[in-house]
Amino acid sequence: MTLIELCSESDLDHNEARRFTVNGTDIALFRVEDNYFALDDLCSHGPGSLSEGFLDGFNIECDFHNGAFDIRTGEVTEPPCVDPVRSYPVTKKDGKVFIELDG
Numbered sequence: 001m002t003l004i005e006l007c008s009e010s011d012l013d014h015n016e017a018r019r020f021t022v023n024g025t026d027i028a029l030f031r032v033e034d035n036y037f038a039l040d041d042l043c044s045h046g047p048g049s050l051s052e053g054f055l056d057g058f059n060i061e062c063d064f065h066n067g068a069f070d071i072r073t074g075e076v077t078e079p080p081c082v083d084p085v086r087s088y089p090v091t092k093k094d095g096k097v098f099i100e101l102d103g
């Protein structure tokens, strides 16, 4: 397991999302209150970027066709999406935000 630093906790405000590229993969990082969640940025339904979607609580709505996912798990919450997106464990340490990658 490898920890990858994405940013400082203060880089995102509550209810904000941002995209990071890690090893060639775009990751969407979301902040809700003082909690952070990370998903693959690419929507499983098409070319939508989840970090550019509409965040409402723990729900991220893709702005392409309005499908949605739970940012805590990557599970689908609204069609037309069918397949979940990958979710990454997030760790906070010394004011920084990290995701855990396999390997």
Ligand code: FES
Binding pocket: 043, 044, 045, 046, 047, 048, 062, 063, 064, 065, 066, 067, 068, 080, 081
């Ligand atoms: S590309 Fe995201 S809902 Fe279609």
